[in-house]
Amino acid sequence: MKGSRWSVGAAGLLLLLLSVWQILAAAQGLQVTSLRSTVPPLTIVAPAGAANPSRPLVLIGHGFAGSGVVMRGFAFSLAHAGYVAVLWDFDGHGTNPRPLPGDALRGAALLDTAEAALAEVDAQGLGAPGRVAILGHSMGSGVALAFGQTHPETAATVAVSPVEQPVTPDLPRNLLLMAGRLEAPFVRNAGQLLAEAGGPGGDPAAGTGRKLVVVPGVEHVSILFSPAAHAAARDWLDAAFGLQPGARPYTDRRVAWYGLGVLGALLVATALGPAVAAPPSASAPGRPVWRRLAALIGGVLGATLLLWLAGSAGLGLRNLLGLLVGGYVMIWFGAAGLLSLTLLRVRPSWPSRRALLGGLLAFAALWLGVGLLGQRVWLPWLLIPRRLLLWPLGGLLLLPWFLAAGEAARDASPGGRLGWWLAYSAVLAGGLFLAVRLSPELGFLILVLPLLPAVLGLHALVAASHRGSWPFALSGALFTSWLFLAVFPLQ
Numbered sequence: 001m002k003g004s005r006w007s008v009g010a011a012g013l014l015l016l017l018l019s020v021w022q023i024l025a026a027a028q029g030l031q032v033t034s035l036r037s038t039v040p041p042l043t044i045v046a047p048a049g050a051a052n053p054s055r056p057l058v059l060i061g062h063g064f065a066g067s068g069v070v071m072r073g074f075a076f077s078l079a080h081a082g083y084v085a086v087l088w089d090f091d092g093h094g095t096n097p098r099p100l101p102g103d104a105l106r107g108a109a110l111l112d113t114a115e116a117a118l119a120e121v122d123a124q125g126l127g128a129p130g131r132v133a134i135l136g137h138s139m140g141s142g143v144a145l146a147f148g149q150t151h152p153e154t155a156a157t158v159a160v161s162p163v164e165q166p167v168t169p170d171l172p173r174n175l176l177l178m179a180g181r182l183e184a185p186f187v188r189n190a191g192q193l194l195a196e197a198g199g200p201g202g203d204p205a206a207g208t209g210r211k212l213v214v215v216p217g218v219e220h221v222s223i224l225f226s227p228a229a230h231a232a233a234r235d236w237l238d239a240a241f242g243l244q245p246g247a248r249p250y251t252d253r254r255v256a257w258y259g260l261g262v263l264g265a266l267l268v269a270t271a272l273g274p275a276v277a278a279p280p281s282a283s284a285p286g287r288p289v290w291r292r293l294a295a296l297i298g299g300v301l302g303a304t305l306l307l308w309l310a311g312s313a314g315l316g317l318r319n320l321l322g323l324l325v326g327g328y329v330m331i332w333f334g335a336a337g338l339l340s341l342t343l344l345r346v347r348p349s350w351p352s353r354r355a356l357l358g359g360l361l362a363f364a365a366l367w368l369g370v371g372l373l374g375q376r377v378w379l380p381w382l383l384i385p386r387r388l389l390l391w392p393l394g395g396l397l398l399l400p401w402f403l404a405a406g407e408a409a410r411d412a413s414p415g416g417r418l419g420w421w422l423a424y425s426a427v428l429a430g431g432l433f434l435a436v437r438l439s440p441e442l443g444f445l446i447l448v449l450p451l452l453p454a455v456l457g458l459h460a461l462v463a464a465s466h467r468g469s470w471p472f473a474l475s476g477a478l479f480t481s482w483l484f485l486a487v488f489p490l491q
Contacts, residue, residue: 005271006271008267011264012268015261015263015264016265016268017264018261019261020373023261023377026253029047029248030045030047030079031047032044040088040090041095044084044087044121044124044126045075045078045079046079046083047246055082055131056084056155057083057132057133058084058237059132060134060140061088062136062138062139063139065444065447067089067380068380069375069378070224070379073224073252074224074229074233077252080248080249081244083244086121089380090113091489092491095384110139110142111143111147114144114147132154133155133157134147134156136159137224138162138163138447139163141161141162142162142164144172145159145165145172149171152171154172155173155174156173156174156237156241157172157175159175159176159178161178166196169196173208174208176212176236177193178215178223178233179213180214181214181217182217182222183218183219183220190214198210204239209239211236213232216228227251227253254376254377262370265370269462273362273462273464287344293423294343295340295408296427298343299335299337299342300336300427300428300430302336302339303333303339304336317441323484323485323490324488325442325445328435330393330394332435333397333400333480336401337398341407344407358466358475359470359472359473362474363474363475366458367479370479379483381482381486383482391481397481398476398477398481401477402472402474406469408420410469417460428456432452448487455483459476462475463475
């Protein structure tokens, strides 16, 4: 049995190494330059040895709770096609320590960030008048649409999952609108923008092109990793600028290799977990499944209503703990956990040394295999100091919920753990959806809600080999707090 476990661990390690190799290989033939001292922080992705003003420059802006990292699929695809791609972190996002302005969800409010990015690359000797395009996703699409009108010399504008931002039949030039088939509100908005822009047609070579592309099978987040979306943007820019010298075929598959790496991390964690797992313990009597589930539901509903009442009394829910929306989420988790523990009538004992070790081991597996590996694919995982200082507080706030969920699912069978993951994921999603309905200023939670079950599922799989509530609670609180601090903007 032990030999089989180590074989699983070795297989997981091989998958991890293969994943890292393939993710790094995506940059082969490219020159990736990071400028962290600039405002905003920049990453320039260009064909190796060919970053010069003769190549068109493409500014790429991310959406709310994103960063330049999540836009690298577009950047790599365009750089392999001969373009110079410029990524940055908007105020309050990723590695940018400046707080996000209160009106930032309007495209024009962050326009100066895109202009500062262009000024910096101009100072680096890149870019030339008439050879600049801009691409933006969601919040960044508003910036792109505003930039294309404020700077009429912009040769092409690509708005992915576009927000409301007025356009005209003349500007922006060469407007490509793109939305995922599974994000119906953004498809409708893209259609309205296309009508405002004069309808489909025009000639990209003359700067009058207008087009809407609905990408099948993707929604607001997955569209960023869609090869079809990358190809649509590349083809549109080729129509505006012409094919670039040295262009090479490239399909961005880093997210698939990332998934393989996450699987490898799960296998390694599964192999190591039993070595420190506590011996099995008997389940507490007198707590049927329905009562445990009711306690979790009651805690979530109670937390939602308590914070709604606090908001009605004048507490600003959007900006708690200095995080836009994210501070609310962490406090909400804390309140939901404390109420759930009370309803469960749990008096948890202090964790044993083995439980602490198991929780830290599970956290390390998640931090490395899900987080650090994701640093190259979808999120800025290494926290800047202002974010890192909030991590202990975030862990303490999230600990009660994960302890309550761990107590509710304690000593469940593998099938039972799956059922409990589905149950508490649905409970949390339902509670946050209700919070948005009661407090519309939290509306951007809707965009990140689809990721919550996946995050909780990865944690449940890694923690499955560690018995008891404390390993589950410690690893879940530390990892999820770090993730929230990596994603939500500073306010």
